[in-house]
Amino acid sequence: MKMGLDDAARRIAAALRSAGANASMADSTARALVLAEAQGQSGHGLSRVAQYITHLRNGRVVGAALPKVARRKGATLLVDAGEGLAFPACELAVAEAVRVAQEQGVALVGVVNSHHCGVVVDHLRAAAVAGLVGLGFSNSPAAMPAAGGRHPIFGTNPVAAVFPRRGADALLIDLSLSEVARGKVMVAAKKGEPIPLGWALDAAGQPTTDAQAALDGSMLPVGAVSSPKGAMLALVVELLVSALIGANFGYEASSFFVADGNRPHLGQLFVLIDPGALAGRDAYFERIEVLITEMLSDDEVRLPGARREALRQRAEAQGIEVSDSLLAAWATPG
Numbered sequence: 001m002k003m004g005l006d007d008a009a010r011r012i013a014a015a016l017r018s019a020g021a022n023a024s025m026a027d028s029t030a031r032a033l034v035l036a037e038a039q040g041q042s043g044h045g046l047s048r049v050a051q052y053i054t055h056l057r058n059g060r061v062v063g064a065a066l067p068k069v070a071r072r073k074g075a076t077l078l079v080d081a082g083e084g085l086a087f088p089a090c091e092l093a094v095a096e097a098v099r100v101a102q103e104q105g106v107a108l109v110g111v112v113n114s115h116h117c118g119v120v121v122d123h124l125r126a127a128a129v130a131g132l133v134g135l136g137f138s139n140s141p142a143a144m145p146a147a148g149g150r151h152p153i154f155g156t157n158p159v160a161a162v163f164p165r166r167g168a169d170a171l172l173i174d175l176s177l178s179e180v181a182r183g184k185v186m187v188a189a190k191k192g193e194p195i196p197l198g199w200a201l202d203a204a205g206q207p208t209t210d211a212q213a214a215l216d217g218s219m220l221p222v223g224a225v226s227s228p229k230g231a232m233l234a235l236v237v238e239l240l241v242s243a244l245i246g247a248n249f250g251y252e253a254s255s256f257f258v259a260d261g262n263r264p265h266l267g268q269l270f271v272l273i274d275p276g277a278l279a280g281r282d283a284y285f286e287r288i289e290v291l292i293t294e295m296l297s298d299d300e301v302r303l304p305g306a307r308r309e310a311l312r313q314r315a316e317a318q319g320i321e322v323s324d325s326l327l328a329a330w331a332t333p334g
Contacts (some may be wrong), residue, residue: 002319008033012049017332019056020063021085028087033314036119038315043183044221046322047190050329052116054083061085061115061263067092070112075100077109078245083263086117086137090268096125097272098130105277110245111268116140116256120160120268123307127272128162128170131281135271136160139241141264142251143182143219146235147228150205152153152218155250155266156182157237165292166285172305177234178219185214186257215257241267 002009012030017023027221029052055061062330065084069077069092077096081089093109100107117123120136127134140155156178163171180199188195189211197207200214208214221230242249247267254261275284295301 001322001324002048003322004319005034005038005316008037008046008320008322010214011178011327012046015049015053016056016085019053021052021056021061022064022066025063025065025085025088026061028091029085031301032087032118032122035312037320038312041119041183041308043181043187046320046326047183047187048116048118049326051256053330055256056183058259059263060254060261061162075104075107077107079109079111080113081111083116083265086111086114086266086268090115090123090270093268093270094134094272097134097270098127098132101127101132101274102130103273105274107270109232109249109270109272110241111270112245112247112265113263114247114266114268115212115264116266116267119174120158120161121162121172123268123270124160124162125170125172127270128164128172131164131275131276133161133164133174133273134160135273137237137240137270138268139238139247139250139266139271141253141255141266142249144221144231144234145201145218146180147221147231150201150218152250153171153249154221154231154234154238155253156219157234157250159233159237163288166289169303169305170301171288171292171308172308175222177222177230177237179230182215182219185219188264189215190321212313241269244285245269251322257305284286 007032013026016026025247040253056063062083067081067083067089070080071078079093089111093111097107097109117138124134124136137156142152143156146153156176158176160174194209195211200219202213202217204207223230248265253264275281
């Protein structure tokens with residue numbers, strides 16, 4: 001059935017509250033999941049609702065948690081998510097980062113004791129509205145081996161960036177450091193569909209097209225067939241959001257795709273930069289358009305974020321598809 005975005009968010013928030021989430025956590029999470037679904041990011045959208053409900057009911061998430069700023073020093077801050085769902089903590093972190101970057105030219109904010117944070121670039125939209133360049137990083141439960149390895153150590157560890165433009169949509173860049181986001185494998189497994197060869201390994205370290213075997217095994221880093229570069233980038237993100245700010249390593253966190261397990265204590269890191277503190281805002285906006293014009297001189301080039309925005313606008317007008325099975329899962333314990 002088709003459902004308006006506001007209606008979907010209200011239903012999701014109600015389901016999360018009934019599972020134990022406080023109002024601010026439920027509302028923030030519902031908005032984020034609906035936005036992800038509206039952009040065509042179903043692996044981070046409505047398919048996550050039942051997972052979050054299960055984690056709330058099983059104690060893997062503290063529903064009463066309220067994020068707080070735990071430490072400040074200069075242009076750096078540390079936000080404690082309190083073992084709750086990540087979305088309100090990330091909202092607080094980026095709001096604080098916007099304020100600090102506008103004052104000091106740059107801000108670096110970490111989030112600890114966190115959980116799955118969805119589409120990382122969506123957390124940076126507030127930075128773009130404020131005219132700031134934003135970078136975002138997160139780790140996740142172990143899903144990829146180190147370069148040359150066979151057992152999962154790193155998460156898929158997404159990297160995101162936002163570059164505002166004057167009078168046009170910001171560039172929205174968001175990528176997983178696995179060959180494909182693990183959420184796509186989760187969706188394929190639920191549908192009983194195969195996945196392409198080259199996405200993942202099974203538990204024995206062998207290439208697989210079986211989505212469930214991939215979830216039980218490990219994802220391949222981007223470019224793993226010919227290069228260790230993807231695994232090296234995953235290592236960089238892992239260290240930024242764990243060793244630097246005090247979050248768990250991915251291999252210390254139980255999978256999101258199991259009902260029981262530990263509280264993951266993962267981390268997110270946001271870096272916001274005021275272009276006015278460097279080349280100057282006019283120079284920044286002029287130079288970014290020079291590059292975009294050159295990119296668009298090839299007809300096949302699509303700007304990063306353009307498809308997301310087109311889908312979001314269509315979803316705002318037409319609603320999103322919500323299956324009966326999803327609605328039932330939101331209301332069913334476990």
